[in-house]
Amino acid sequence: MTAPLLEIAGLTKAYPGVVANDTVSFAIRPGEVHALLGENGAGKSTLVKMIYGLVRPDAGSMTLEGAPFTPAEPRAARAAGVAMVFQHFSLFEALNVAENVALGMEDPPRPRDLAQQIREVSETYGLPLDPDRLVGDLSAGERQRVEIIRCLLQDPKLLIMDEPTSVLTPQEVEILFHTLRKLSAEGTAILYISHKLEEIRALCDAATILRLGKVVAECTPREVSAAHMAELMVGKSLAAPARAATPPGAVLLKVTGLSLEPATPFGTPLRHIGMELRAGEILGIGGVAGNGQDELLAALSGEARTTPGTIALEGAQIGALGPNERRRLGLLCAPEERLGHAAAPDMSLTENALLTARLRQGLDRHGFLNWNGAQAYAEQVIAKFDVRTPGAHVAARALSGGNLQKFVIGREIMQAPRVLVVNQPTWGVDASAAADIRQALLDLAQNGAAVICISQDLDELLEISDRFCALNEGRLSAPRPARGLSMEEIGLMLGGAHDMHEADGEVPHVPA
Template identity: 50%
Template sequence: MNIQLSHPRLELRGITKIYPSVVANEKVDLIVYPGEIHAVLGENGAGKSTLMKIIYGVTRPDAGEMLWENREVHIESPAEARRMGIGMVFQHFSLFETLTVAENISLALDTPMASSELAQRISAVSEEYGLPIDPHRLVHSMSVGERQRVEIVRCLLNRPRLLIMDEPTSVLTPQAVLKLFETLRRLAAEGCSILYISHKLDEIQALCDSATVLRSGCVTGTTSPKQETRESLARMMIGKDLPHCQMDTRTPGEVRLKINQLSLATVDPFGTHLQNIDLEVRSGEIVGIAGISGNGQKELLAALSGEQPAQQSDTTHISGTAAGKLNPAQRRKLGLRFVPEERLGRGAVPSLSLGLNALITGSDSSMVKRGLIDHSSVRVFAQAVIKRFNVKCGGDKALASSLSGGNLQKFIVGREIMFAPKMMIVAQPTWGVDIGAAQLIRQALIELRNQGVAVLVVSEELEELFMICDRIAVIADGRLSPVVAAVETSVAQIGLWMSGEFTQDNSELAHA
C-alpha cells in the first residue's frame, strides 16, 4: 500500500442487496484506503459484480451505508459516481457497435470536448498505457480484446480517484497485462484507490495489497494476497481444494475437421485476411490455437462456424463432407457445435430465458417436434444443463442477462456439449470464469475428447492451452503456424510464434 490517510476513501457497512431469486449481497463490509489496490475475490455469482455496481451507482442497495472519504453518500447514478471521482471498467462491455471509439468514449465524458481534441487525448492516453487504439475505428470491427482496451481507456480519461476494474485483463495479452499493472501501480502511488476483481489468482498475488473474499454474497474473510498461496486463496474462494484437470494420453482417430488452403478476405476494413490456412483436428484430440487478439481469430471462427462461408466448398470439410459454403445450421447437422467468445448477444440472447436460449441452437433437436416447440422438453433440457454444469441461477426461466458472466459461460458451454457434438469449437472457454468453474469447463472439454469428439479451442490463455491440448498452433497476422504436440513445445516458443516469427518450413512438426 503506497498511501494511507487517516480515513478510508471508501467504506461499506452492512451492504445488502436481495433479488427475488437470490441474495446477491448480505451485510457486506469493505474498506479501501487511498493508494490501496484492493482485490475482491469469489466464485461466479458470489456477489462481486453486484457490489461494484452498487458502488458505481448502477444498483441501489436494500440496506447498509456507504461512506466516501468519511462522509455518508447515496450514489444515485454512474454520472454522479463519476463526478465524485469513481470510475468503473465493466466485465461485459457497454459499447455501441455502430459508433467509433471516440464517439463511444465521448458518451462517458461529463464535460463535452471537441472531437479532434478527444481523438488526440485517446491516442495519447492509450499509447501511454500500452493499450493502443484508433479513435476513429468502428467498435463493431474490433475483437473482444480490442474492445476491452476501449473500456479501460475510456475510464482512465476521467482520472478517477477510485477505479473499479471487473476482470480487466480477461482478453489482454501478457505484455498488455504487464503494462496495465505498471499503470495501476503508478495510479496507486499517486493516491488513486483501486478495487480489482479477477479470477486470475497470480494477478491478485502480484498486484494487490489486500483482498476481501465473498462467498454466496457474504464476506468470509480478508487477507493479504502476497502472504497466501494460489491454493490457499482458492480454498478461501470456493471452500474446498482446487480441482485439477485429469488428461490421459490417447491415440486420435479419424479427421473430423479439415481446413485446406483457406484464404478469406475479411469484410471488416480493420480486420485480418486469412492466408492459406491448413489444419486438421481428429476425433479424440484437443487442438489449441493461441494468438494475440486481432490476428485473425475472429475471421477464422466466422469461417469455421459458417457465419462467413468461403467461396469454395472444399476449403473446409466436416466429418468428410465439403462444408465451406454451408451456413451455421447446416454445419450443426454435420455434428459441429460452436461456442463464440461473446456470451451476450451471440452465445445467448440477454432478454430470453435460459430455456429459450437452449432452444436457439437446438431447433433440430427433440425440443422441436413436427415444427412445434415442445416446451416441456425445453425445460427438461435447460434444467439438465443447469444441474450438470452447476449453473447458479434462478432456474430455467431465469433471463440470460441475470446470470454472472461465469455462470452464463457454463450454461452456453454445457448447452453445446449436451447436444452431443462430433466436432466442438470453443472460443475463449474460460474468459472471466472463476478458477473452480474454469476447471469444470476444461475437464468437460477433456471428457468430450475422451469420448472421441474432435475439439478445437481458441484461447489467449497459454496456461490453459498447455493444460488441456494435445497439439497447439498459433495464429498471427492471418497465418497459422505449424501445429505441434504440446509436450514438444514450450510457453516461450509459442510466445515467440505469437509475434509472427514462424515459417512453414517447420511443417514436419504439424502432425507430431
C-alpha cells in the same frame, strides 16, 4: 497508516429472490491496489456499481475522504473522483476515440484540445492511441486503453477496474500492470476485480474475498498461495481436470487455404487458414477477441459457406455444405454467445435441444416432431451435465450463464460428434462449472472424437489441449505441442503486445 480513502460499512443490496450484497465492509487507502475477489454471482459487480452510483444500496454507508459518500448517479461519483473501467466496454464503435473519451467526461474541453490531452496522457502512461480512429477498428487491448485514458483525464482518486485482463495478451497485461503501478505510486487507489489469482498476487496490496454476497475473508495476496485464495472463493477445493495420455489417431478434419470475408463491417477476414485435426486430440486456438474467432467458428460450422475443397471431414469435402449437412456427418459446434446464438433465449430447453439434436437423435419423422423424444433427450443432458434447472420446460433465458453453458455443450457432446468445435466454452462460467465443462471435453477426446477449443483463457487452453495455435488478425499460426509452452512464448505467438511496446506515440497497428 494513512487514513482510508474509501470506507464501506455494512453495505447491503437485495434483488427479488437474491441478496447480492449482505453487510459488506472494507476500506481502501490512497495509493493502495485493492483486489475484490469472488466467483460469478458473488456480488462483486453489484458492489462496484454502488460505489459508482449506478445502483443505490438498501442499507449501509460509504465514506470518501472522511465525508459521507452517496452518489445518486455516475456523474456524482465521477465528480467526487471515482472512475471506472468496465468489464464489457462501455464504448461506442461508430464513434472515434476522442468522441468516446468526451462522452465519459463531465466537462470536456474543445475537440482539438482534447485530442492533444489524449496524446499527452497516452504517452505519459505508455498507452499509445490515435484520437481520430474509429473505436470499431481497434483491438480489445486498444479499446481498453480508451477506457483507461477516459478515466485518467479526470484525475481520479479511486479507479475501479472490472476484470480488465480477460481480453488481453500476456504482454498487454504486463503493460497494463506497469500503468497501474505508476498510478498507484502517484497516490491513486485502485479497486481491482478479477478471478485471475496469479495476477492478483503480482499486483495487489490487499484483497477482500466475497462469496454469495458476504465478505468471507481478507488477506494480503503476496503472503498466501493462489490455491488458498481459490478455496476461500469457492468454499471448497477444486480438482484439476485429468485424463490419460492417448496417442492421436487418424486425421478427422483437414482445413487447407481457408479464406473468408467478414459478414460485418467490423469483422475480421480469415486468411489462408490451414490445420489438421486427429482423432483423440484437443487443438487449442488462442487469441485476443476480434482476431477472427467468430468467423472461424462460422466457417467450420457451415454458417458461412466457403469455397468447396477447403474443409474436409474424414476425407469428404464439406466446404459447400450447410450446418445441418455437417451435423449429419458428425461436425458439431457450440458458439460463444450462449443467448441468441447457441440457444434461442425464449424457447424451452426441450425446444433448444431439438434445434441441434433433431438430425442425429432422430427427433422428427416426416416433418413431425417427436416431443417425447426431445424432452427425454433434454432431460438426459440435464442429468448428465448437472444443469441446475427446475426442468426441461424452462426457457433458456432463465438459466444462469454457467448452467446454460453446460446445457449447450452437453447437448452437442451427447450427440457423439466426430469433431466438436467450441468457442469460449467457459466464458463467464464459475470455477466449478468450468472444471466440469473442461473434464467433459477431455472425456470426449479420450473416446476418440476430435475437439477444437477456441478460447481467450490461456490457462484453460494449456490445461486441456494437446496442441496450441494462435489466431492473430485472421491468420492461424502453426500448431505447437501445448505441454511445456510458456506464457512468454504464447504471448509472442499471439502477436506480441499489439503495438504496446513503446510509448513513442507511433501507432503501427493496421486495422484488420
